[in-house]
Amino acid sequence: MVTLFRILQRHYPQFLEVLKFQLTSRSEFERLAExxxxxxxxxxxxARFLYLQRTAFGGKVDGRTFGVSLRGARFDLSKVVPLLEDVHERLSGVIIERLSYADCIKRYDRTETLFYLDPPYWACEDYYGKDVFDADDFSRLADQLKSIRGRFLLSINDTPQIRDIFAGFDVEEVSLNYTLNGNGQKKVQELIFSN
Incomplete structure (x- = not known):
């Protein structure tokens, strides 16, 4: 992801040239995944990262499978380019860090800081990659957030374990609809914690 952001920031026209003739296909997905x-x-x-993210079911990073949408190709450059242009413009003056959540919070915690935290869902810790975040990190994150000077918003799935770990913070329940592989929607409950 960091490489993608850096390329969008510094080499956007060349990046578009690499993507120019990319088609959505299971064989290309499998080739790039391997x-x-x-x-x-x-x-x-x-380009590989973006393609795999756009064509993988659920946008998973680890254990990706090819996702098919009956509404059209999941990698459609005519739809991706406007998104990339927005990202390119937004990132033009941004500093990109590659730190653990704990180090990032420690480094940038100030009274004027607002952290938006989007950890993996409970019981889905490996979705962002193996050994990136584990179940014990939820408690460590909650402990760290208790002592920050800045403000935070954290979005997460609604489970009894998460409610228990983040019990000391303000919480708002949010109902969402997840789209399931073109087969309808599933109503879910998420939680937004804040200080």
């Missing part, structure tokens, strides 16, 4: 990122240039790595 390609080791360290064998690619930064431009190719960024």
């Amino acid at each position: 390609t080791k990122p360290d064998t690619l240039t930064d431009l190719e790595q960024a």
Whole structure:
């Protein structure tokens, strides 16, 4: 993701050239999923990451499977380019960090800081990659948030364990509809915690 953001920030026209003739296909998805990122240039790595994210079911990073939408190709450059242009414009003056959540909070915690935290859902810790976040990190995060000077918003799935871990914070319940693989919607409850 950091490579994608860096490429969007510094090499946007070249990135679009790499994506120009990309089609949505299961075979291309499987080929790119099996390609080791360290064998690619930064431009190719960024294109691979974006393609896999757009075509994977549920946008998972680990354990990706090819997602099919009956509404059309999941990787449609005519729809992706406007999104990329918005991201490119937004990132033009941004600093991108690659830190653990704990180090990032520690480094940038100030009274004027607002942290938006979007950890993996409870029982889905490996969705962002193996060993990136584990069940014990929820408690560590809650403990760290108790002592920050800044403000935070944290969105997470509604489970008894999450309610218990973040019990000391303000909470708002939010009802959402998840789209399920073109087969309708599922109503779910999420929680927004804040201080």
